[in-house]
Amino acid sequence: MCIRDSCPRGAGRSYGDEALLDSQVLLDVSAMNRILEFDEEKALVTVEAGARLIDIYEQVHYRNLTLPSSPTESHSTVSGAISANVNGKDAWRQGSFAHQVVRLSMLTADGEVLEIDRSHELFDVVVSGIGLTGIILDATLQLKPIPSPYLMVHRYPAANVDALLETMDKVEQSYDLAVVWMDAYARGDKTGRSVIHAGTWIEDDATEAQRKELLAAGYERLDKHRRLGLGLHEAFGPLLSLALYAQRPMLKVFNWLYYVMNRFGERNGPSSNTELFLRFSFEASFTVPPAHLVCGARGYTVQLTFPKSQAREAIVELMGICQSSPSPPVTTILRAHKADDGLLSFSEDGYSLNFEFHPKKYNEVESRKAIDRIIDATAKRGGKIHLAKDQVMTPEQFARIYPRHTELLEYKRRLDPEDLFTSDLARRVGLTPS
Numbered sequence: 293m294c295i296r297d298s299c300p301r302g303a304g305r306s307y308g309d310e311a312l313l314d315s316q317v318l319l320d321v322s323a324m325n326r327i328l329e330f331d332e333e334k335a336l337v338t339v340e341a342g343a344r345l346i347d348i349y350e351q352v353h354y355r356n357l358t359l360p361s362s363p364t365e366s367h368s369t370v371s372g373a374i375s376a377n378v379n380g381k382d383a384w385r386q387g388s389f390a391h392q393v394v395r396l397s398m399l400t401a402d403g404e405v406l407e408i409d410r411s412h413e414l415f416d417v418v419v420s421g422i423g424l425t426g427i428i429l430d431a432t433l434q435l436k437p438i439p440s441p442y443l444m445v446h447r448y449p450a451a452n453v454d455a456l457l458e459t460m461d462k463v464e465q466s467y468d469l470a471v472v473w474m475d476a477y478a479r480g481d482k483t484g485r486s487v488i489h490a491g492t493w494i495e496d497d498a499t500e501a502q503r504k505e506l507l508a509a510g511y512e513r514l515d516k517h518r519r520l521g522l523g524l525h526e527a528f529g530p531l532l533s534l535a536l537y538a539q540r541p542m543l544k545v546f547n548w549l550y551y552v553m554n555r556f557g558e559r560n561g562p563s564s565n566t567e568l569f570l571r572f573s574f575e576a577s578f579t580v581p582p583a584h585l586v587c588g589a590r591g592y593t594v595q596l597t598f599p600k601s602q603a604r605e606a607i608v609e610l611m612g613i614c615q616s617s618p619s620p621p622v623t624t625i626l627r628a629h630k631a632d633d634g635l636l637s638f639s640e641d642g643y644s645l646n647f648e649f650h651p652k653k654y655n656e657v658e659s660r661k662a663i664d665r666i667i668d669a670t671a672k673r674g675g676k677i678h679l680a681k682d683q684v685m686t687p688e689q690f691a692r693i694y695p696r697h698t699e700l701l702e703y704k705r706r707l708d709p710e711d712l713f714t715s716d717l718a719r720r721v722g723l724t725p726s
């Protein structure tokens with residue numbers, strides 16, 4: 293066998309096959325992880341491709357700086373975050389990760405190193421370009437000053453889709469970060485029942501040294517939670533998988549309880565607490581074991597967008613499809629976004645819904661039909677499916693969802709006509725220059 297094709301890979305935290313290439317070469321950049329330069333005054337940091345987001349936080353957060361658009365998975369590398377143009381809980385304010393990229397350098401298939409800034413014609417090709425145009429070597433990122441590493445977090449229960457959208461309108465105007473837990477099992481006039489978690493940066497009078505100490509304890513706690521999550525999974529994972537055979541009644545009760553608890557938590561206003569950003573943003577990726585462990589070999593995630601102008605009908609339709617599936621989603625999360633120009637960007641002036649599905653062997657075919665209906669419902673509204681989380685799209689579905697892939701292919705024919713850089717995902721959805 294001649295090994296020629298290769299796939300750039302950061303930390304391998306994509307859910308699907310975006311950073312995989314069966315029987316070929318993975319170009320793992322995770323050891324290229326140095327912070328090359330930090331300019332505190334201008335809030336700029338230059339890092340090698342494999343630096344992880346959490347490593348950047350360790351260097352800058354205690355100085356009251358943050359890296360906007362950080363995904364929940366803080367172990368993602370900078371090059372993985374750029375190539376997948378990931379998003380955070382601040383996506384409607386800060387946009388996707390590309391918004392923070394000032395410049396980057398990229399090694400092309402013919403050995404040339406290109407310097408690409410925001411005005412370069414390749415900028416919107418490389419960000420969101422899922423590693424198909426070359427290997428990102430380093431990047432400079434714009435950090436954002438914050439008053440402290442703390443957030444004030446409010447929780448707003450919403451009885452249905454109308455209450456949800458009305459509250460989100462207000463949240464988007466006055467908060468910095470938000471994430472919505474949604475009950476995909478609520479029906480009728482309760483469709484879209486949710487709890488909105490909204491955070492605002494707040495002042496704190498700790499000194500820099502105190503913040504450093506406090507955050508070190510915060511990282512340690514997150515690591516402890518990771519070990520706890522994995523330990524619990526090891527002890528009770530098989531039981532949980534078994535329990536998921538009764539997921540419909542179980543999650544109906546769980547979701548209802550979660551909503552009711554938050555409803556009762558409201559006394560003279562929404563329930564609230566102060567919390568480290570680290571916890572608000574990253575806790576879930578530490579505590580919840582990797583999806584393949586929780587959801588099993590057949591589990592998968594689908595994250596899709598829809599425009600704000602069609603939010604109500606999109607949510608009602610998507611919840612209806614989920615409920616008609618033999619295995620409705622185990623978790624459903626909504627986020628607000630804003631659009632950008634990356635050719636394969638997962639972005640939208642609107643919202644995204646992230647579903648975690650856990651189909652069983654006996655209902656796999658029927659479950660897949662529901663996914664196809666979800667993809668159709670997304671395509672008809674011009675929405676996107678997040679490639680970093682996809683493992684199901686067909687070439688036909690991909691072409692409908694990402695019509696600008698033809699532009700990416702034109703650049704690829706110029707930069708990498710031999711298709712040196714590819715991935716299982718690129719091959720699955722037909723993203724090859726020939």
Ligand SMILES: Cc1cc2nc3c(=O)[nH]c(=O)nc-3n(C[C@H](O)[C@H](O)[C@H](O)COP(=O)(O)OP(=O)(O)OC[C@H]3O[C@@H](n4cnc5c(N)ncnc54)[C@H](O)[C@@H]3O)c2cc1C
Nearest residue numbers: 302303304305306363364368369371372375378379423428
């Ligand atoms: C628990 C969990 C939570 C998550 N939460 C979010 C979230 O909130 N928001 C979100 O948007 N995503 C989220 N993700 C997805 C994850 O953040 C992205 O998939 C991210 O791209 C992973 O980074 P990585 O370094 O692991 O990249 P990899 O998975 O290794 O690679 C991702 C892509 O980048 C390319 N690539 C990597 N390095 C290079 C390079 N040096 N040059 C060129 N191309 C390169 C790869 O070829 C691939 O196409 C989550 C994932 C998990 C597991």
